[in-house]
Amino acid sequence: MEQILAILIGVLVAASVWLMLSRNVVRFLFGLVLISNAANLVIFTGGRLTLGAPPLIDEGAEAPPALVANALPQALVLTAIVIGFGLLAFALALVFRAYTALGTVDSDEMRLAEPPEGEEGAAPASRRATTPHLAREAAE
Amino acid sequence: MGSATGEAAAHGAKPANRRGQGLTWVPAALAAAIFAALWPAMPPVAGGEVLRWGAAWVPSLGVNFSVLVDGLSLTFALLISGIGALVMLFAAKYMEGKYHSGRFALYLFLFMLAMLGVVLADNLLTLFVFWELTSITSYLLIGFGHADAKSRRSALQALLVTGMGGLALLAGFILIYTVVGSFDLAVVLASGDVLRESPLYLPILVLVLAGAFTKSAQFPLHFWLPNAMAAPTPVSAYLHSATMVKAGVFLLARLHPALAGTDVWLWSLTLFGGVTAVFASVMALRQTDLKQALAYTTLMALGTLVLFLADGTSSYAITGFMAFLVTHSLYKAALFLVVGTVDHGTGTRDARILGGLARAMPVTAFAAALAGLSMAGLPPFVGFIAKEVLYKGAGELALGTIVTAFALASNALMFAVAGIVCLRPFWGRPRGETPVKPHEGPWQMLAGPVVLSVLGLAFGLMPWLKQQILVSPGVDAVLGRDGEARDLRLWAGVNLALILSLVTFALGIVLYAAHVTLRDGLNRLGTHLPSLDAGWDRFLDGLKALAAWQTRILQSGRLVNYMAVTFVTLLAGLVAALIATGPGPIVLEMPYLLVKEWGIALLVLAGTGVVVSTNSRITALAGLGVVGVGVALIFITYGAPDVAITQLLVEVLVVVLVALAILKLPSLEPETGRRRWFDAALALGIGGAVTAIMLMVLEVPIDRRLSDYFEVTSWPEAFGRNIVNVILVDFRALDTFGEIAVVAVAGIAALALLKTKIAPTKEEDAR
Numbered sequence: 001m002e003q004i005l006a007i008l009i010g011v012l013v014a015a016s017v018w019l020m021l022s023r024n025v026v027r028f029l030f031g032l033v034l035i036s037n038a039a040n041l042v043i044f045t046g047g048r049l050t051l052g053a054p055p056l057i058d059e060g061a062e063a064p065p066a067l068v069a070n071a072l073p074q075a076l077v078l079t080a081i082v083i084g085f086g087l088l089a090f091a092l093a094l095v096f097r098a099y100t101a102l103g104t105v106d107s108d109e110m111r112l113a114e115p116p117e118g119e120e121g122a123a124p125a126s127r128r129a130t131t132p133h134l135a136r137e138a139a140e
Numbered sequence: 141m142g143s144a145t146g147e148a149a150a151h152g153a154k155p156a157n158r159r160g161q162g163l164t165w166v167p168a169a170l171a172a173a174i175f176a177a178l179w180p181a182m183p184p185v186a187g188g189e190v191l192r193w194g195a196a197w198v199p200s201l202g203v204n205f206s207v208l209v210d211g212l213s214l215t216f217a218l219l220i221s222g223i224g225a226l227v228m229l230f231a232a233k234y235m236e237g238k239y240h241s242g243r244f245a246l247y248l249f250l251f252m253l254a255m256l257g258v259v260l261a262d263n264l265l266t267l268f269v270f271w272e273l274t275s276i277t278s279y280l281l282i283g284f285g286h287a288d289a290k291s292r293r294s295a296l297q298a299l300l301v302t303g304m305g306g307l308a309l310l311a312g313f314i315l316i317y318t319v320v321g322s323f324d325l326a327v328v329l330a331s332g333d334v335l336r337e338s339p340l341y342l343p344i345l346v347l348v349l350a351g352a353f354t355k356s357a358q359f360p361l362h363f364w365l366p367n368a369m370a371a372p373t374p375v376s377a378y379l380h381s382a383t384m385v386k387a388g389v390f391l392l393a394r395l396h397p398a399l400a401g402t403d404v405w406l407w408s409l410t411l412f413g414g415v416t417a418v419f420a421s422v423m424a425l426r427q428t429d430l431k432q433a434l435a436y437t438t439l440m441a442l443g444t445l446v447l448f449l450a451d452g453t454s455s456y457a458i459t460g461f462m463a464f465l466v467t468h469s470l471y472k473a474a475l476f477l478v479v480g481t482v483d484h485g486t487g488t489r490d491a492r493i494l495g496g497l498a499r500a501m502p503v504t505a506f507a508a509a510l511a512g513l514s515m516a517g518l519p520p521f522v523g524f525i526a527k528e529v530l531y532k533g534a535g536e537l538a539l540g541t542i543v544t545a546f547a548l549a550s551n552a553l554m555f556a557v558a559g560i561v562c563l564r565p566f567w568g569r570p571r572g573e574t575p576v577k578p579h580e581g582p583w584q585m586l587a588g589p590v591v592l593s594v595l596g597l598a599f600g601l602m603p604w605l606k607q608q609i610l611v612s613p614g615v616d617a618v619l620g621r622d623g624e625a626r627d628l629r630l631w632a633g634v635n636l637a638l639i640l641s642l643v644t645f646a647l648g649i650v651l652y653a654a655h656v657t658l659r660d661g662l663n664r665l666g667t668h669l670p671s672l673d674a675g676w677d678r679f680l681d682g683l684k685a686l687a688a689w690q691t692r693i694l695q696s697g698r699l700v701n702y703m704a705v706t707f708v709t710l711l712a713g714l715v716a717a718l719i720a721t722g723p724g725p726i727v728l729e730m731p732y733l734l735v736k737e738w739g740i741a742l743l744v745l746a747g748t749g750v751v752v753s754t755n756s757r758i759t760a761l762a763g764l765g766v767v768g769v770g771v772a773l774i775f776i777t778y779g780a781p782d783v784a785i786t787q788l789l790v791e792v793l794v795v796v797l798v799a800l801a802i803l804k805l806p807s808l809e810p811e812t813g814r815r816r817w818f819d820a821a822l823a824l825g826i827g828g829a830v831t832a833i834m835l836m837v838l839e840v841p842i843d844r845r846l847s848d849y850f851e852v853t854s855w856p857e858a859f860g861r862n863i864v865n866v867i868l869v870d871f872r873a874l875d876t877f878g879e880i881a882v883v884a885v886a887g888i889a890a891l892a893l894l895k896t897k898i899a900p901t902k903e904e905d906a907r
Contacts, residue, residue, distance in 0.1 A: 001733060004741055005774070006834035012767070014827025015748045021703050021819045026805055030751050033764050033794060037771050040787075042834065048842050049778040055851065055863040063852050064863065069779030072847045075867035077775075077783050079879045085790045086886035089797060093890035096801045105805060107699035114697030 005045045012038035025095045025105050032091055036084035040077045047073030164232035167249045171225035178217050185214045186613050192262060202323050208262035211613025216259035216390055223382045223473045224252040226588035230477050231374035233584035234484060244284055251277035255383050259390055264313040264323040274384050275302045281379060282371040294367040297676060301354050301364045309351025315344045332398045345404055356388025356442045359416040363673045366435045376431060377476030381438045382469045389445045393618045396449060409450035414546035416443030421553030425655055426662045430479045430489040430561050437557050440550050441468045447543055448533060456533035462614040467526040474511040474592035478504055481585050487575030494565035500578035505566040507589035512562025514596040516555045522599040527551060531637035548644060555648025556655055707822050714829035744770035755808045765795045782864050
């Protein structure tokens with residue numbers, strides 16, 4: 001099963017790279033979710049798989065029975081899942097915020113910090129029309 | 141050379157800082173004290189002893205702060221501190237009342253300490269640190285007149301050229317370490333045979349020579365040295381003739397026992413040294429600024445010194461090297477100080493104007509004459525003896541004819557330059573009006589030239605004195621054997637060396653007589669030759685253009701390009717790791733799996749496929765959920781119930797959050813204008829590389845030591861039966877604490893993002 005998982009991880013990574021190369025930041029977010037899962041699986045699989053034997057110590061025993069799952073990668077993955085979630089929540093807020101401010105989810109149009117050469121500081125006219133709060137103000 | 145006049149005026153343009161003016165003698169006194177402190181080491185070192193003293197500095201890296209006093213380093217240290225004392229005395233008067241003269245004295249003193257560090261270091265890394273310090277203090281001193289763009293450029297050029305050499309040198313030292321296993325000079329010098337036979341010998345030699353040649357301004361990296369004359373004259377006298385530029389030569393002499401004795405060493409030193417010597421003497425003839433002329437003769441001396449280190453075994457050559465080194469330091473520092481006094485007393489250094497100064501400046505003229513005769517190599521001055529030994533040594537060398545030719549040509553030119561610099565300005569009639577009516581300098585400025593030039597005469601008349609205290613111990617140290625030094629004699633009978641000397645004088649007189657014509661001819665020729673100085677500017681421009689070009693490519697401002705660059709770099713790293721490890725024997729087996737295992741794998745695959753292919757937000761979200769649940773199922777199947785529970789909880793949260801946000805975001809549109817093939821190839825490449833690395837990892841047996849430790853200590857030490865939980869909250873509790881902090885920070889940041897009001901953008905301001 002480890003080898004199957006290795007291939008599965010490759011597929012997950014390839015899919016997330018594909019998504020993260022997209023100009024649409026929502027697709028980028030999907031890629032972020034997938035690559036977190038892939039990373040967790042890498043750690044988990046790297047510690048080898050043991051079918052159905054959680055690393056628990058029986059009542060009255062000093063140590064677990066001879067063959068239990070590797071506890072260390074599990075602890076690492078637990079931490080990684082939570083951190084991955086924190087990252088995703090922040091990225092999601094950032095995307096949402098960028099959309100409300102700029103009116104687009106296309107990263108090619110988010111050029112305030114690094115405007116294309118030749119239009120230093122000047123925002124493209126098209127953005128003004130598509131930016132909701134600017135359009136709203138213009139209407140008032 | 142337009143800057144020949146008025147250097148003094150440029151430095152004195154700003155109002156003087158009077159604070160601390162009464163203390164100007166302090167640096168000179170300190171330098172003299174160091175000289176006096178080094179003096180007692182003379183008898184034991186002359187007797188062949190090697191004094192060492194050291195303390196651990198960075199023991200983990202094998203770096204010791206240790207001092208080595210042998211013949212070579214003591215000779216250098218005495219020159220540095222002795223000439224340093226005289227130059228600082230001179231500088232105190234020369235810079236008196238000028239802007240930041242206190243700072244100048246500090247730089248000069250710091251430089252002296254750094255230089256002493258270089259020559260006394262007993263550890264390659266210590267030596268390197270001081271070596272770099274000399275570059276930095278030299279930068280500060282050359283750029284001392286920082287209001288002048290030319291000074292700044294010269295300072296930066298010197299720093300960059302010697303700095304690049306310094307980096308090469310460090311690399312060379314590290315390679316030496318990998319071969320001999322120590323940075324200690326004692327070990328390195330004793331391992332000459334190991335080094336010479338090592339396959340790393342050539343890289344080591346190239347790197348060390350790069351460092352030494354840039355520092356000692358060998359052709360074609362010489363151009364920074366004449367430019368460095370933008371510094372105030374005491375700096376030129378001290379750094380750029382007597383001491384710093386000799387650091388490269390010192391290094392070659394220091395490592396002579398370890399690296400010399402091969403054909404590469406012989407040829408590279410002979411050619412670089414010889415070409416530098418001849419080229420520099422011709423250039424010296426071209427100059428009308430006395431200081432520039434001296435700068436080029438310094439280059440010539442450095443070339444000659446390198447030339448004589450080329451041979452691995454000849455004791456005549458090394459004796460010549462040491463004799464010339466000392467001689468040159470004496471007369472050249474004296475002459476620079478003379479030029480400084482002339483500049484101070486007349487306001488110009490232009491050879492075309494100056495003449496007949498001897499009447500107004502008798503003491504300066506006396507010192508100049510003594511130093512000049514020594515430089516010209518006339519008897520009974522020490523310069524004559526040095527030249528005789530050089531010729532004697534040249535005849536003995538492996539490449540004797542070539543070396544003799546180089547030495548003859550450059551000595552004859554040197555003779556002519558000595559006449560131009562030391563005689564012509566002082567004798568005959570004034571050739572033009574000087575900006576200031578010529579007057580003699582104060583005693584502080586005369587002490588240096590007089591003491592140094594009289595020493596040149598004294599050593600000439602009593603060669604055995606110089607031999608005993610400065611030359612022989614140095615020769616022994618360079619050759620690594622005792623009692624090899626040849627005698628220095630004023631009269632050695634009629635021999636080949638004497639005949640060569642006479643030829644030199646004859647040639648020199650002809651060159652001197654014709655030098656005005658020659659100068660014009662050379663100047664006409666010079667304008668047609670490509671200038672290395674301009675080449676340096678082009679090199680820097682090219683570097684800047686390259687930086688701008690790669691920034692335009694890598695920092696395009698488009699997020700997808702940044703991602704592409706990041707992923708391409710990742711792929712390159714992964715492939716490099718795969719290649720470095722070598723393809724392992726990966727055997728793909730068709731595993732016997734339970735139906736549920738196949739089911740889970742297919743579930744994750746299907747979910748991934750949906751996310752990638754759909755254009756519907758909700759469908760994509762469902763796909764993400766399926767992948768998340770699939771991963772949770774993998775965890776629970778393979779004995780990780782805690783992880784599975786967390787994964788499920790987080791997955792639900794993710795889906796809910798994304799669903800909430802996504803409904804306010806625009807729907808996904810089919811992607812247009814995407815580099816499909818490139819993106820697909822990159823994605824598949826990275827995925828494939830990750831899989832390949834995973835498969836290779838799985839082939840290697842796992843190291844379970846940590847897991848075993850946690851299993852057996854979980855209950856006895858931490859009283860927990862769930863090992864994963866014990867690791868999280870007990871063994872690695874701080875990690876968990878950090879994790880909580882990260883999530884808290886992410887939450888606060890997200891909240892701040894969502895709560896703040898939208899700031900007005902530029903368009904709104906404009907309205």
